[in-house]
Amino acid sequence: MRLFAFAAILVLALGCRPAGEEPIATSPGASMPAGILDDSVPSADGVPIHYHAEGSGSPAVVFVHGWSCDGGYWLEQVPAFRARYRVVTLDLAGHGRSGKDRSEWTIGSFAQDVRAVIEALGLEQVVLVGHSMSGEVILETARLLPDRVVALVPVDTLHDVEWKAGKDLDELLESMGRDFSAATRQFVRGMFPPGADAALVERISDRMSGAPPEIAVPVLRAAFTFDAAAALRKVRQPIRAINSGTFPTRIETNRRYAPQFQAVIMDGTGHFPMLERPDEFNRLLAAAITDLTAARR
Numbered sequence: 676m677r678l679f680a681f682a683a684i685l686v687l688a689l690g691c692r693p694a695g696e697e698p699i700a701t702s703p704g705a706s707m708p709a710g711i712l713d714d715s716v717p718s719a720d721g722v723p724i725h726y727h728a729e730g731s732g733s734p735a736v737v738f739v740h741g742w743s744c745d746g747g748y749w750l751e752q753v754p755a756f757r758a759r760y761r762v763v764t765l766d767l768a769g770h771g772r773s774g775k776d777r778s779e780w781t782i783g784s785f786a787q788d789v790r791a792v793i794e795a796l797g798l799e800q801v802v803l804v805g806h807s808m809s810g811e812v813i814l815e816t817a818r819l820l821p822d823r824v825v826a827l828v829p830v831d832t833l834h835d836v837e838w839k840a841g842k843d844l845d846e847l848l849e850s851m852g853r854d855f856s857a858a859t860r861q862f863v864r865g866m867f868p869p870g871a872d873a874a875l876v877e878r879i880s881d882r883m884s885g886a887p888p889e890i891a892v893p894v895l896r897a898a899f900t901f902d903a904a905a906a907l908r909k910v911r912q913p914i915r916a917i918n919s920g921t922f923p924t925r926i927e928t929n930r931r932y933a934p935q936f937q938a939v940i941m942d943g944t945g946h947f948p949m950l951e952r953p954d955e956f957n958r959l960l961a962a963a964i965t966d967l968t969a970a971r972r
Contacts, residue, residue, distance in 0.1 A: 716795040719787040725772035726765040726792045730757025734800035737763045741807030743886035745771030751953035765792050769890040780893040782901045786815035802964050806830040808898040814906040826967035829916040831946050835925040836903040844899045851892055856884040866946040907932040913967040917959050919944040
């Protein structure tokens, strides 16, 4: 069961925000600058992908959410970075305000969603920030757009790209098939360390358990079975993960596939460091963007 829980935390991310609710992370009183875009663009298979862009400056920073989440969960990051960079959030297909009519849910199709947004906005230099499942998504996006993506920042993900799911995958999917709401509530509560903000834990637990199972379950299967090692081997851009200390990050293992892989660890946080300690996370992300783009040049 320990391996089962470890497998889940590698790929689970924030739950979907139900329509009409306030986002979990907010910055009251923050002014909104000119140049805001809130629109959608068709992905490679025609599914409309909603995106939000604001701020200015290069490189652009594109934030990609995790499993059963949406772009709204980066609201602690948007105001922190929009004064210096063009900041973009998006909803992957099946999530948030994006279309849900997709015949096959794969990491590759999610990468096409990100690609569509980058191309629609005409972004020439992009730093991709991907939480949980989207650590894999940004690997694939970097392969699709090698001349535009200049750096990758995975967030609490890619702990060990050689790790493979076994029977634990079947157990997880079976438990979700029996009672999706109860299964996801159990997982999300275990993703926080002792002493975590109880209100935050409950709010995320409530929202996570409301994700549509007919989308969430096949997406989760795709995340578990994706070959992250093979994808990492194809990436040439500099990488710096920002991971929690809940589970070890096997840096040397990952460097067998990408020698440029780096990681910084936020001890004392759970699976959501950008929500649990946003100020510290933003400092680490700012340093990563500066260092990685300098290395790329």
